[in-house]
Amino acid sequence: MAMAAKKVETCSINSLPDEVLGQILSLIPTKLAASTSVLSKRWRNLLPLVENLDFDESMVVYPNKRRTSATIGDGGGFLDFVERTLVLLGDSPIKKFSMKWKSQIDYSRYNDLIRNVLDRGSLELHLSSTSYQYIKPEFFFSKTLVKLTLSHGCYFQDTLPPDGVLFPALKTLSFVQVCFDSGDADPYDCLLTCCPLLEEVNIFAGDPFEMGGWRRYIWSSPIQRLSIFYRFHDLDAHDSVIIETPSLVYLDYSSYVSEDYQFQMDSLVEARLDLILWKYNDYISPVDEYYGYDSTKGDAWGDATKLIEAIRNVVTLHLSADSLEVFHCCCKSMPEFNNLVKLSFESHEERDWQVLPLLLKKSPNLETLVLKGLVHKITKGCGGVCPCKRVRKKRKKKRSCLSSCGAKVLKVYGYGGSCRELKQMRHFMENLRCLEVVKVQVDNGDKKYADELTKLLQTASSKCKIQFI
Known part of the structure; x- marks a missing residue:
């Protein structure tokens, strides 16, 4: 019995080194990781070893905090929790920081928080919100950031610094159902063109009933991998697509067929296409329905000839079942x-x-x-x-x-x-x-x-x- 008890003690989690426990805490939600600090003095000192922070407003509940009409929906309690956690970390570095929220939050506190995270040498930053977010250019800058994801929100920026929104080490950039409201400045352009090491771009604009989209124009020399999922039902949103990426080696493109394409992809090796004919789009806008218009403009609306010509040098080609029909119906000549x-x-x-x-x-x-x-x-x-098709007996069977x-x-x-x-x-x-x-x-x-x-x-x-x- 004593030997069994000793074996259990030897294999307990408390016997693990601090660095290993820090790695374990980095794998669980930050709210749970922070709660372990009440276990003992040793666990209180482990939080600074957590390198990956993941905050989700839906997981932060304050049952004893009285919410008044002035505080409902302001996200103050959520920001309090995030800021307190950062204080507990001291000056410890953060490799990966994720934050997801719905409430309107104070812009100045939000910008200070992002600046705090980026100043710690963060390698990854993932922000997801359904509300407007105002990011000041002087706060949105990092020499160490390698991966950036902006999801489900409208990011507003009225001015840009002289050098643009620059991330000199950024390699992966992802937009998920994101739109930009920037006036004369265009952070979308800056994020794509002012990152000299940018290798991978992922754009998801799939829900036609949510905000978000993309400008259907990408120009960037260093990009090597590009994934685009674009399913807006409006024909005007598919008039043309321009992609000028001479270093691109991998393309994953999913969308309704557009009216015109201008592609420059001289280095492309692999392409994955999911092109859809407009006749399979069963959505009719309220205006078209009122006037009795046919929003599809015919079964074979669109022209994929230039797109297919642009991928003619690929070594590997993946086609969806819909793409086969687009190749047949919307291509004037096969290269x-x-x-x-x-x-x-x-x-x-x-x-x-x-x-x-x-x-x-x-x-x-x-x-x-x-x-x-x-x-x-x-x-x-x-x-x-x-x-x-069965071949009639009188007809000579054609060679396959x-x-x-x-x-x-x-x-x-x-x-x-x-x-x-x-x-x-x-x-x-x-x-x-x-x-x-x-x-x-x-x-x-x-x-x-x-x-x-x-x-x-x-x-x-x-x-x-x-x-x-």
Whole structure:
């Protein structure tokens, strides 16, 4: 019994070094980390070792504090808690600081708080608020900040310093449902163009019923990775998109198809596109509904030709099921994808494959073909890639476009084992003449489907191997 008690004592959390306990406290919400200071004198001294602070107004409750009409919604209690925690930290550095709140807070206290955090050599700053935030330029500056995220708010700034809002070490910048109200000054431009080491930009403006958006223009030489999610339902908000990023190597772009594109992406290696036709937009503005206007301007409104031309040199291309239809309906000419080695696309039972024969033909060096699902909308135009349409007996069967495809690896995710899917797999195996390996992920890991595919491969191809992933 004594030995068991001794073993428990040896393994207790109090036996851990202060530095380890500080790392543990950095992984939990700051409110909980701060509450540990009442445990003992030792735990009171551990708080300065916490390097990551995460404050959420919804977690800060003051049951004994009487709230009057003058204090309701002012966020004063929340700021009190944040400021007291910073005092307890002394002069300790802060690596990561996150703050999320809804109440209106005092701008001067807010700016002083941000300045306090940045003066401690912070590497990451994440601010999320649904209210207007006024940031004075002299407070919003840091030589050490590497990652900055502004979420769910409108950031107001009436003046900028002579050198702009400058973060000389910033590498990652994220805007989540953010808008700027800045008058003559434009902090959006400064944040993108006045950060010499900026490598990654993420923009999310997905909810059409919330404030926030982006100017649909990005110019920055150092950016290497760019992710944009833009789903506003207003056609006027999709008239043109301009992206001039000569050093960009990775693009993740999701939006309704725009009327025009101007892209400069000379170094692009990988692109992930989720483009949507306007005919799938079921939102009608109150004005259009009143006058009886059709907000979609036709099924194939928009022109993705310049966008597709701009990504012609990619090595890896990922397309959503909607993007396949945009390539077919909104592209006047298909460029040669001479560098394309890996093509990945998703399938949907209500989206077609009509562009695939042309896309495969324009990809002479393709080595890997990846499909997420096999079931798609049946049309006359995708017959060369799939066996959807039966060939009449009197007509000579056309040669499949797959026979000229050089793909050596075929990966299929989400195989369900239906009769239609089995026929599609047979079509691939019989017509992809360069195929060496077939990798399949079977839904629910059903062994019966795996056995069917193994037998199919034995009859369709003698030199190809099958692997289940």
